[in-house]
Amino acid sequence: xxxxxxxxxxxxxxxxxxxxxxxxxxxxxxxxxxxxxxxxxxxxxxxxxxxxxxxxxxxxxxxxxxxxxxxxxxxxxxxxxxxxxxxxxxxxxxxxxxxxxxxxxxxxxxxxxxxxxxxxxxxxxxxxxxxxxxxxxxxxxxxxxxxxxxxxxxxxxxxxxxxxxxxxxxxxxxxxxxxxxxxxxxxxxxxxxxxxxxxxxxxxxxxxxxxxxxxxxxxxxxxxxxxxxxxxxxxxxxxxxxxxxxxxxxxxxxxxxxxxxxxxxxxxxxxxxxxxxxxxxxxxxxxxxxxxxxxxxxxxxxxxxxxxxxxxxxxxxxxxxxxxxxxxxxxxx
Numbered sequence: 001x002x003x004x005x006x007x008x009x010x011x012x013x014x015x016x017x018x019x020x021x022x023x024x025x026x027x028x029x030x031x032x033x034x035x036x037x038x039x040x041x042x043x044x045x046x047x048x049x050x051x052x053x054x055x056x057x058x059x060x061x062x063x064x065x066x067x068x069x070x071x072x073x074x075x076x077x078x079x080x081x082x083x084x085x086x087x088x089x090x091x092x093x094x095x096x097x098x099x100x101x102x103x104x105x106x107x108x109x110x111x112x113x114x115x116x117x118x119x120x121x122x123x124x125x126x127x128x129x130x131x132x133x134x135x136x137x138x139x140x141x142x143x144x145x146x147x148x149x150x151x152x153x154x155x156x157x158x159x160x161x162x163x164x165x166x167x168x169x170x171x172x173x174x175x176x177x178x179x180x181x182x183x184x185x186x187x188x189x190x191x192x193x194x195x196x197x198x199x200x201x202x203x204x205x206x207x208x209x210x211x212x213x214x215x216x217x218x219x220x221x222x223x224x225x226x227x228x229x230x231x232x233x234x235x236x237x238x239x240x241x242x243x244x245x246x247x248x249x250x251x252x253x254x255x256x257x258x259x260x261x262x263x264x265x266x267x268x269x270x271x272x273x274x275x276x277x278x279x280x281x282x283x284x285x286x287x288x289x290x291x292x293x294x295x296x297x298x299x300x301x302x303x304x305x306x307x308x309x310x311x312x313x314x315x316x317x318x319x320x321x322x323x324x325x326x327x328x329x330x331x332x333x
Contacts, residue, residue, distance in 0.1 A: 003205040010195045010202060011225050014051055017191035018229030019236075021047045024185035027173040031181065045252035048233055050189060051226035052076050053260050054196025060268040063201060068222055069268075070277040071328070072199075073261045074284035075223025077115065080250045080257075081291040082321045083227070083234055085314040087246055088305070090238050095305045097298035097313055101244045107251040108296050110150035112289055114258040117142050119285035121274045126282070130275035137272030140262035147259040154252075192229070199225060216328040254288070280331050287324040291317050 025047055052072055059069035088096040121139035124131055131138040173181065199222050206221065230253050237246035265273040274281075298313030305311045 003202060003209050006198070006202045007206060007221065007225070010199055011228065013191055013195040014225055014228045015232060017188045017195070018048065018232045020188035021050075021185065021192065021229065024176075024181045024188060027176050027181040028178065028185055031173065031178040045249050046256055047189065047192075048229035048249065049076075049253050049256045049260065050192045051196040051199070051229065052257055053263070054193040055199045055222060055226055056260055056264040057267060058197040058199070058201075060264050060273065062197075066264075066268060066273055066276045067278055067281075069264045070261070070273065070281045071216075071284065072222045072226055073257050073264070074118070074281055074288060075220060076227045077111075077254045077257050077288040078284060078291060078321055078324060079223050079227045080230055080254050081288065081295060081317055083231055083250055084247070084295060085310070085318050086231075087234060087238055087243070088311055088314040089309065090235070091243055093308065095311050095314075096243065096247065097311055098302045098304075099243050100247050100299060102299060104244070104247055104251055104299060105296060107150070107154050107248065107255060108292055108299070110146070110153070111251060111254045111258075111292050112296075114143060114146055114150070114255065115285055115289045115292065117146065118258060118261060118274070119282055119289065121272075122277075122279065122282040122285060125272065125275040126279045130272040132272040132275070135269055135271050137265050137274055139274065140265040140272075143258050143262040147255060147262075150255050154255075196226060220325055220328065254292075280328055283324055283327045283331075287320055291320050294320070 055072050056069040059065045059072070084096055091099060117139050121131070121137055125137075133141065176184075230250060233249055234246045237243070237249065261273070268276070270276060294313050294316045298311060303311050303313060306315075
């Protein structure tokens with residue numbers, strides 16, 4: 001019960017701090033003239049991934065739990081795409097796929113490429129070919145290079161199109177100065193980081209007490225909690241009518257998550273990270289790839305929703321995600 005209580009405390013901390021990060025991050029962007037620009041979008045997207053960053057670094061440097069680090073990143077990528085199901089239900093009357101911009105295909109495409117690199121790294125490591133450069137996997141170098149290319153490419157689209165969606169958000173904070181917003185933003189970030197650092201310890205305790213494997217705990221529970229800021233930000237954006245901001249944030253977070261895996265690999269000294277994790281993580285990588293593919297098809301085909309409630313693409317996303325949960329639970333290391 002103590003482990004579950006600690007898990008709930010971390011959850012509450014991340015939810016509350018994540019909401020504050022969104023508000024004060026938007027205030028900073030507005031007061032510095034960055035509101036509605038690509039920089040503002042990147043600022044929020046990176047912040048919502050702070051739990052994954054803190055959890056991953058803590059997992060590989062302090063706890064020595066590479067499975068939790070890998071499970072958190074890949075599980076978060078899949079969970080972020082699962083959030084599209086909620087967005088589809090909440091966005092009335094057309095759903096997410098008929099209303100979202102086709103510009104998301106750019107970030108989706110890069111997401112597939114980056115996740116495929118991770119999947120390939122896992123398969124090669126399983127075959128005894130870790131392809132390392134000293135203690136770092138070669139795939140990490142590729143991930144960082146591709147991430148930089150993705151950011152540069154997406155920049156042009158964001159610069160031209162994101163502003164019109166960001167303008168739908170409240171852009172006036174008369175009662176908060178830039179200094180106050182910056183301080184509160186930093187404090188909220190500290191809370192998120194502290195909760196993220198604690199999560200691997202809590203996750204290992206849960207795995208031991210419940211008899212679960214660490215890859216399952218990392219993929220499901222840790223990934224769910226570290227993705228809560230994305231949930232908070234996404235729901236807030238949908239309520240503001242900024243659907244493309246919501247979808248773009250989710251896809252942008254997945255791009256950032258793949259770069260976090262490369263950072264975790266750099267800090268994991270025993271050797272290439274993917275050579276020290278359970279092979280079932282490849283299922284999570286390919287699950288995220290399949291889910292991204294389903295989202296791409298939905299955005300292109302723009303299907304009608306079933307009984308005006310949910311689209312078939314969202315039902316497919318849910319089915320694929322649940323299948324991966326079963327795989328991690330039954331076969332994870």
